[in-house]
Amino acid sequence: MCGIVGYIGSQEAVPFLLDGLERLEYRGYDSAGLSVIDGEGLKVRKIKGRLEGLKNLMLEEPISAHVGIGHTRWATHGAPTVPNAHPHLNQNGTISVIHNGIIENYMKIKEWLIQEKGYEFKSETDTEVIAHLIDFYYDGDILKAVNRAVEIMEGTYALGVICQFEPDKIVAVRKDSPLIVGLGEDANFIASDIPALLKYTRNIYLIENGETVLLTKDKVTIWDEKGAEVKRDVYQVTWDIDSAEKEGFEHFTLKEIFEQPKAIRNTLFPRLDKNNDIILDGIKLTKEDIEVFDRVYIVACGTAYHAGLVGRFAIERFAGIPVSVEVASEFRYRDPFIDDKTLFIAVSQSGETLDTLAALREAKRKGARILSIVNVVGSSVTRESHDVLYTWAGPEIGVASTKAYTTQLIAFYLIALYMARLTGKMPENQYHQILDELKGIDKKVEAVLKKADVCKAMAMLQKDNTSVFFMGRGVDVETSFEGSLKYKEISYINSVAIAAGELKHGTIALIEEGTLVMALATQERLFDKMCSNMLEVKARGARVVAIAQEGRTEIEKYASEVFYIPRTMDELAPILSIIPLQLLAYYVSAARGNDVDKPRNLAKSVTVE
Numbered sequence: 001m002c003g004i005v006g007y008i009g010s011q012e013a014v015p016f017l018l019d020g021l022e023r024l025e026y027r028g029y030d031s032a033g034l035s036v037i038d039g040e041g042l043k044v045r046k047i048k049g050r051l052e053g054l055k056n057l058m059l060e061e062p063i064s065a066h067v068g069i070g071h072t073r074w075a076t077h078g079a080p081t082v083p084n085a086h087p088h089l090n091q092n093g094t095i096s097v098i099h100n101g102i103i104e105n106y107m108k109i110k111e112w113l114i115q116e117k118g119y120e121f122k123s124e125t126d127t128e129v130i131a132h133l134i135d136f137y138y139d140g141d142i143l144k145a146v147n148r149a150v151e152i153m154e155g156t157y158a159l160g161v162i163c164q165f166e167p168d169k170i171v172a173v174r175k176d177s178p179l180i181v182g183l184g185e186d187a188n189f190i191a192s193d194i195p196a197l198l199k200y201t202r203n204i205y206l207i208e209n210g211e212t213v214l215l216t217k218d219k220v221t222i223w224d225e226k227g228a229e230v231k232r233d234v235y236q237v238t239w240d241i242d243s244a245e246k247e248g249f250e251h252f253t254l255k256e257i258f259e260q261p262k263a264i265r266n267t268l269f270p271r272l273d274k275n276n277d278i279i280l281d282g283i284k285l286t287k288e289d290i291e292v293f294d295r296v297y298i299v300a301c302g303t304a305y306h307a308g309l310v311g312r313f314a315i316e317r318f319a320g321i322p323v324s325v326e327v328a329s330e331f332r333y334r335d336p337f338i339d340d341k342t343l344f345i346a347v348s349q350s351g352e353t354l355d356t357l358a359a360l361r362e363a364k365r366k367g368a369r370i371l372s373i374v375n376v377v378g379s380s381v382t383r384e385s386h387d388v389l390y391t392w393a394g395p396e397i398g399v400a401s402t403k404a405y406t407t408q409l410i411a412f413y414l415i416a417l418y419m420a421r422l423t424g425k426m427p428e429n430q431y432h433q434i435l436d437e438l439k440g441i442d443k444k445v446e447a448v449l450k451k452a453d454v455c456k457a458m459a460m461l462q463k464d465n466t467s468v469f470f471m472g473r474g475v476d477v478e479t480s481f482e483g484s485l486k487y488k489e490i491s492y493i494n495s496v497a498i499a500a501g502e503l504k505h506g507t508i509a510l511i512e513e514g515t516l517v518m519a520l521a522t523q524e525r526l527f528d529k530m531c532s533n534m535l536e537v538k539a540r541g542a543r544v545v546a547i548a549q550e551g552r553t554e555i556e557k558y559a560s561e562v563f564y565i566p567r568t569m570d571e572l573a574p575i576l577s578i579i580p581l582q583l584l585a586y587y588v589s590a591a592r593g594n595d596v597d598k599p600r601n602l603a604k605s606v607t608v609e
Contacts, residue, residue: 002086002100003029003072004179005196006160006170009187009217014063016189017070018055020196023245025051028395029072030080030378034058035087035096035162036068042096042164046085066217067167069160069190071098075377076392077106078124088128090135091119094164095142097134099127100192101156101177102392104270109133109152126155134161143214146171150212155270160190172213181205181213181220183234188215194237195245202237251596253398253490257582258449261442263403264575266392267410268438276435278418282388283371287422293343293369296323299331299359300347303401303485304408307373308347309478310574311412317571318426318434319419328355332362340367345415348372349396349404351379360384373411375404389415398597400489402582405482406445409575413438437569441576444566448579454563455580458545459587463491465516469507469537470497470581472520473530479520479574483581490589490599500533513541518581521548521555522565522573534558547577 003024007013017034032054033046043063047053051072071086078084087096103109106126113119119132130149137148142163150159156176163169172179172190182189182197182204190213191197197204207213210225222230249255271279296315298308305327312323326336328346338344344363348356351374360381364370372385375393382388391407417435420426462468468487470480477499484497498507500519511517517537521530527548534544535558546559550567565576589596 002074002098002192003196004069004098004100004158004160004190004192005071006069006098006162006172006190006215007187008067008168008170008215009184010066011187013065013068014058016200017068018051018058019199020189020191021051021054021070021072023195023199024072024191024193028074028397030075030376031073031082031085032071033073033085033087034068034070035089036063036065037162037164037167038063038065042089042094042162044087044089044093044096046082046087048080048082048085067162067170069096069098069162069170074395076102076390077126079378081378083123084125086127088123088125088131090131092135095131095135095138096162097127097131098160099130100158101175102126102266102270103129103153103157104155105153106155130157130159138163140165142166142169143171143212146173147212150175156266158192168216170215172207172215174207174211175209179207181207181215183220186217188217188220190215193245193247198237203234204237205232206235250590251398251586253400253402253596254586256396256398257402257579257586259394260403260406260579261445261449263391263393263407264410264442264445266394267407268414268442270392271414272435272439276432278414278421278435280389280414280418282390283415283418284387285371285419285422289369290321290419290423292341293321294341295337296321296343296345297331297336297338297363298323298325298345298347299328299356299363301328301353301355303405303482304347304349304353304356306478306482306485307405307408307412308345309481310409310475311345311347311416313475313478314412314416314571315419318416319423320425321419326359328353328359331359338363338366338368340369342366342368344368344370346370346372346381346385347374347408348379348381349375349391349393349401349408351376351381353381357381357384371415373408375407399599399602400486400585400596402486406575406578410438413572434569434571437572441568441572444568444576445579447566448576451563451580452583455583456587458561458563459584459591462516462545462584463588463591465493467510468493468495468516468518469511469542470495470518470520471500471503471533473500473526473533474523475571475574476520476522476526476530476577479577479581480518482578483518483520483585486582486585487588489602490585490594490596491592492594492600493588500530503533503536508536508540511537511540511542515542517542517544518584519544519546519559520577521546521552522577523570524549525570527552531555531558547580549573
C-alpha cells in the first residue's frame with residue numbers, strides 16, 4: 001500500500017513530491033523518501049517515520065530540481081529503517097527506483113546479482129534488487145534497461161525510475177499495483193492514487209496492467225506488454241479529495257472489505273513456488289522441531305483471536321496436531337503449562353497489542369518457541385518472535401478489522417499445510433487438492449463481493465433490530481464469533497454468537513417473534529443438523545437469514561432469506577462466509593448513521609491492558 005509520486009516539468013519538483021506524498025498518507029506508511037536530479041547529479045533523502053521528518057530535512061538541506069520521484073513505504077521486506085526506505089539506488093548512485101508491490105523471485109535474482117555479478121546490497125528489501133537489475137542492463141537507454149529488468153521480475157509492481165544520465169525522463173511500469181499518470185502544463189506526473197494529483201491536474205491516464213510509460217515534461221508515451229504503442233483517452237477526475245482517497249467508496253471500511261481479494265493474493269502467492277511448495281519466509285520450523293512440540297497455543301485478542309480459532313481447526317484437521325486457543329488478556333494469569341516443548345503462536349494485526357505482547361513475553365521466558373502472524377513489519381511482536389509470517393494486507397484505516405482477518409486465515413492455512421506436508425500427515429494428492437482450491441479462493445471472494453447489494457438490501461430490513469444471534473456448527477461457529485463481533489463493533493447492536501447445538505441449553509429462551517438469527521450452514525456433514533436448529537428458532541418466531549454454499553437450495557425451506565457463497569471445500573468456507581457478514585455489519589452501521597471507520601470507544605491498536 002505504498003505511496004508513489006513523480007514529477008517532471010518546468011517547476012520545482014520537491015514541493016510537489018512532498019505535497020503528493022502528504023495526500024497519500026491515508027494509505028499508511030512507516031518511512032518516506034525522495035530522489036531528484038539537480039545540476040550536480042542524483043540526490044536522495046530518506047527518513048524513518050512520519051512525513052514531517054522528510055519535510056524538515058528538505059528545509060534544512062533544500063534542493064532545486066525539475067525531475068524527481070517520492071515514496072511512502074509500508075514495510076513488507078525488512079523493518080522500517082532508513083536503509084530499507086525508498087527510493088533505492090544502484091551501486092554507483094545513478095539510478096533511483098520507487099516500488100509498490102512485491103517481487104516474488106527477488107531472492108533468486110539477488111543471489112545471482114551477488115554471486116555472479118558482484119553486486120552489494122545495503123537493504124533487506126526486494127526493491128533494491130530492481131535498482132541493481134536495471135543497472136546491470138543499462139547501456140545508455142534507461143527505458144530499454146527497465147524493460148529488460150521487468151522481463152526477469154515475477155510478482156506485483158508499480159515502478160517509478162529516474163537516471164542521472166537521462167535527467168529529462170521518468171520511466172514507469174505497472175503490473176497488478178495501481179499507477180496513474182497526470183497531465184499538466186509543461187509538466188507530467190505519476191502517482192499510485194488520484195489524491196496526489198488533484199491539486200495539480202484533473203486530467204489523467206489510467207495505466208493498465210502490463211503497460212510501460214515514458215514521461216518527459218512535454219510528452220507521455222505508453223506501450224503495452226507486447227511493445228505496441230497505446231493511444232489512451234484522457235480521464236477527467238470529477239471527485240473531491242475526500243472521495244478520491246476512498247477511491248469512490250463511502251468509507252474506508254467498505255474499501256478495505258473490497259480490497260480482500262488483492263490482500264489474499266499478496267499473502268498467498270509469494271509463498272508458493274512453481275511446484276506448489278510452500279515457502280514460509282521468516283519461519284524456520286523443521287520436521288524435527290514440530291515433532292518435539294507437545295503442546296501448541298494460539299494466543300490473540302478480538303478479531304485475531306477468532307482467526308486463531310479457525311487456525312486451530314486448520315492445524316488440527318490438516319496436520320493432526322492438537323491446539324489450544326487462548327484469549328491473550330487471560331492467558332498469563334492462569335499460569336499455563338509452557339516449556340521448551342511448547343509452540344506459541346501470537347496473532348496481531350498491529351504487532352503492538354499489549355495483552356498479546358505480554359503473553360508472548362511470558363511464554364518466551366518459560367522457553368517456548370514463538371511464531372507470530374503479524375501485519376506490521378518491525379513491530380514489537382515481530383521483534384520478539386523466533387519466527388514471523390507477515391500478512392501482506394496493507395494498512396487498515398477502518399478500526400474494525402476486515403482484510404487483516406482474512407489474510408490471517410490465509411496465513412493459518414499455509415502454516416497448517418506446511419506442517420502437514422513436513423510431518424507426512426497429509427497425502428500428496430490431498431495437499432495439492434487443497435492448495436489448488438486455496439489458489440482460486442480470491443476469485444470466489446470477488447464473486448461474493450459482486451453480491452454486496454444483496455447484503456445492503458438485507459441491512460435495510462434489519463437496521464432497527466435491538467439484538468441479533470449468530471449460530472453455526474463446526475468451523476461455522478468460529479465464523480459466527482467474528483460476524484457477531486463485526487456487527488456489535490460498528491452497528492452498536494447487541495449480538496451474540498453460539499454453537500447451534502447449544503441453543504436448547506439456555507439461549508433459545510431469548511428467541512421471540514421477529515428476533516434476527518444469522519445461521520451459517522456451509523459445512524456439508526453438519527448441514528442437516530443446522531437445518532434442524534433453524535427450524536427450532538423459526539418455530540419461535542425468529543427471522544432466519546442463512547448463509548450456505550451454492551446448490552444447497554433446500555435450505556430455503558428453513559430460512560426467510562439465504563445468501564449463497566460459491567462452492568468450496570468445507571475447510572476453506574470461513575474465507576468466503578465471513579464476507580457477507582462483514583458487508584451486513586457495514587451496511588447496517590451506515591444505515592444507522594454511525595461513524596463506520598471510527599466506532600465509538602474503540603482504537604485500532606490496543607496498547608493498554
